[in-house]
Amino acid sequence: MPLLLLLAAFLVLPAQAADWLYLTLPGDTLIGIGQQYLKNPRDWPKVQSANGVAIPRHLPVDTRIKIPVGLLKLTPAPVTVTAISGNVKYKPDDAGTYQKLNVGDRLTGGETVLSGPRSSVAYRFADGTTLTQQAFSKLSFGRLAAYGKTGMVSTELGLDGGRLEAQATPQLEPAGGFRVVTPVAVAGVRGTAFRLSMDEGKAMRNEVLEGAVKVAAQGHEVRVDAGYGTVAEQGKPPASPRPLLPAPAGAGLPGKVLRLPLAFSWPHVPGAAGYRAQLARDAGFAVIDLDDKTAGPAITWPDDLPDGPYYLRLRAIDEAGLEGRNLDHALELDARPFPPIPTAPAAGERLYGNDVQFAWAAAVGAQGYVLQVAPTPDFDKEVVERRLPAIVQQIETLPEGDWHWRAASLDEAGQAHLWSPEQAFRVQLLPGAPAGGTAKVESGQASFAWGASKGAARYAFELGKDANLGQAVLQRETDKTAITEKLEPGKYFWRVRGVEADGKAGAWSAASPVILPPGRPAGLSIKEEGNLLAVAWQGDAQRYVLDLAADAGFDKILSSQTVGEARASLQKPPPGRYWVRVKAVGEEGVESQPSEAATLEIKPWLPWWLLFFLPAL
Secondary structure, three states: OOHHHHHHHHOOOHHHHOEEEEEOOOOOOHHHHHHHHEOOHHHHHHHHHHHOOOOOOOOOOOOEEEEEHHHEOOEEOOEEEEEEEOOEEEEOOOOOOOEEOOOOOEEOOOOEEEEOOOOEEEEEOOOOOEEEEOOOEEEEEEEEEEOOOOOOEEEEEEEEEEEEEEEOOOOOOOOOEEEEEOOOOEEEEOOOEEEEEEEOOOEEEEEEEEOEEEEEEOOEEEEEEOOEEEEEEOOOOOOOOEEOOOOOOOOOOOOEEOOOOEEEEOOOOOOOOEEEEEEEOOOOOOOEEEEEEEOOOEEEEOOOOOOEEEEEEEEEEOOOOOEOOOEEEEEEEOOOOOOOEEEEOOOOEEEOOOEEEEEEEOOOOOOEEEEEEEOOOOOOOOOEEEEEOOOOEEEEEOOOEEEEEEEEEEOOOOOEEEEOOOEEEEEOOOOOOOOOOEEEEEOOEEEEEOOOOOOOOEEEEEEEOOOOOOOEEEEEEEOOOEEEEEOOOEEEEEEEEEEOOOOOEOOOOOOEEEEEOOOOOEEEEEEEEOOEEEEEEEOOOOEEEEEEEOOOOOOOEEEEEEEOOOEEEEEOOOOEEEEEEEEEEOHHHOEOOOOOOEEEEEOOOOOHHHHHHOOOO
16 A cells, blocks of 8 residues: 555644744744745735734744644655665665665655665654664655754655664654554654564554654554553554563673674563564664574574674563563674684594694684693693794694693784684504514424513514515414414514504514524434445435534534535544434524434454454454
8 A cells, every 4th residue: 555545544634734833033024934934925914814913024023923834835855874784775666666775865755665684774864863774674755844944844654564763853843743654553753762663564563762652553542652562463453552671681791702603692581582682883773784583582693793893782572572672782893813723633633643733724814823732621731832923833742641722813913812612632652663572493483572562452463584574474463472383494574563452553663583494304324335424314404414423412523514415425434433413404504403313333444354363363
C-alpha cells in the first residue's frame, strides 16, 4: 500500500486546522509577515481578519499573531545520508530501479531504501533528527516538508520491514511532526529517542528510551513513555505499554580486546528471553558494523575487524520481543599484529635430537617475535626466552624431557602482543649405539654380547659377509644383551642396535668382524713308503698345516708345512718316536683346533746281511 494511503488509513492530520503563533517584532507589518511566511503573500488580509487587526501597517510589539497553518509556505526539507555500512540501495520513486546509495546523497521524498545483511545507513533530517536504518530493512520516505522559516518540519516515513532507531528533535507545534507508518500501526513522535521494528508484516514493536511516542492502530491509540514499549499485531489495537528490561551489567566487559574473534559475555538479565548485541565505531551507533541476536548472554563474532576504538551495545529482549535499555560499553581492539602460527615442533611431536628447530608462519605487521620455551605449560619456571627480529625460525639446544613453547609478535614499539597457542613436545633421543661388543667362537658357534642402551626395550642383531652389511645373512631380535648362533666357518661382520617399545630403532653399533675357523681335521693316518711318510686325513678346508714333532706336546716341532689338500708326504725322519698332527686353515689364516695327534715309531735301518747275525747278537 503506498505511503500516502497508509497515512490516510491511520491518521487524520489536524495540522491544517491549527494556527501557528507569530510573536511580533518592532517594525512588523502584516504585509511584511505575509511576504516572509505565507505561500501566497497576498493572503495577508486573511491573517488580518483572523486576528482582528485594525491597522495592518502597525502592529504592537510582542503581540501573538495567529496564522492558519494552511496559509504557511511549504519548502523542501531534504534528508542527508551521513553514513553507510555494507550494502544499501535505493530507488527514487515507485517507478524507478534500485541503485547504490552514497554518503552525502539527499532524499527529498518518494524514495525507498533497502539495507542488506550486516548493513546500515544513517540519516540527518532538516530539523536535526538523526535516524539509523538497520540491517534487512525497507524504509520509504514520504512527506519531507518545512513550514518556511517557522522551524516546523513535517516528516512522514514508512517502515515496511526491519528496524530503525532515532533521536528525534522536539517537534514544534502545531504542524511539526515525525511519523512512522508501518503495515499495522502508526507511531507519532514529538521529540524522543525510540526504536521501531516491523516483523514480516505481522507485528510492530516500539521501545521508547526518552520522551514519548503515540502508537495508533485499529482506531486506538496508546502513549508509550520512556522506559516502556508496546507491540501492535496485525488487526489488533496496540498492547498496553510494558516496562522495558533493564540494561545488562557490564562489569566484566573488557576495556581492551587483544584477540580475534571478538567474544563477550555478561550476566543474565532476569526475564530475558534473548539479547541483541551491536558493535559500532561511533558512540552514536550511526554506522553499525555488527548486529546479532543471541539466545544467551554471550556473543562471538568471527569477523576480521581492524584495530581501533569501538562501542559495544547490549540489551535484553523479553518474551514479547521488546528490546530493553541499552548498555553502551567503549572498548579498544588491539589485536594486531596477530600471534604467529606455530608450525614446528608440532603439538605432541617427539624430537630425536637436542638441537630443536622452532618455526612459525610470519604474522602480518610483526616487527619481530618473542619465543618462550619452558618445561611446564604455565611458563612459570625455567623459561628460555628469546627476543628475535622478524625471522620465522630459531634453533635451541634442549636436554631430554617434556617441553612447551609459544611465540608472540612484536609491534613497532617492541611491545609483545598475544601469545600463540601453547605447543607441547618431547625431546627423547633414540637409544644410542650399544657399546662394548664382544664375540667368542667355540665349536662352530659364535656368542655375541654388548652393553645395554638407554631406552631400548629390545635389540636388533644383524650378521653379514661384508662390513657394510648390504646383504645380511642373519637377522634376529632379542630382549637380552647377548645372542649365540651356530655358523658356518668363515669371516663375518656383525652389528646391533637398540629398539624402543614402539618400534623406533636407534643407531647401529660399528660393524665388527668375527671369524669362525674351519672344522677340526679327523681320521689322521700315516704310512711309510720308503724314505717318505704318506699322511692323510679328513677335512674340507682349502689349506692345512701339517706338523711333525719330537714330543707329544708339540713343543719341539721338527717340521711344519702348508698343503692345499687333505694329504701330504713327509721325509722320513731318523729312527725314533715322533708325533704328527694337522690343522685346517681358514679366513685370514685362522687355524682350527689340531687333529688328534698320531704317534710314529721310526726304527733304525740295518743292512740285510746283518740279519743273519742278529740272533747271535
